[in-house]
Amino acid sequence: MDPDDIHMSGIFVHNIVKGESYNKVIERLVYDPETYKLFPDKYKAPKGNDVRNKIAKRAAKEFTDGMYVNLGIGIPTIIPAFLDPKLTIHMHTEIGAIGVGNYPKPG
Numbered sequence: 001m002d003p004d005d006i007h008m009s010g011i012f013v014h015n016i017v018k019g020e021s022y023n024k025v026i027e028r029l030v031y032d033p034e035t036y037k038l039f040p041d042k043y044k045a046p047k048g049n050d051v052r053n054k055i056a057k058r059a060a061k062e063f064t065d066g067m068y069v070n071l072g073i074g075i076p077t078i079i080p081a082f083l084d085p086k087l088t089i090h091m092h093t094e095i096g097a098i099g100v101g102n103y104p105k106p107g
Helices: 033-038 050-061 075-082
Strands: 068-071 089-093
Touching: 033 050, 050 075
Parallel strands: 068 089
Antiparallel strands: none
């Protein structure tokens, strides 16, 4: 990859190197919600989302207008779903954690 083709907020990239044995493991594969309805025998909806949402909803109550927030990976990435739309929050996070789009479909 040409470094000029890579865009990272606030970081200038000189090189990207992929190791020989690099393997990106998905910690928790979650499909688009419709998948679980269409294929109930093949795919089981992940359990425990209620607890994750409860934690994110509670954390969202701590945000105040104009805050600058650095979100981590995991539960923090779902906090924006519970924010009051009237608030102006400036968010920063690891690359790709926000705005990655919908959950994938199988395949």
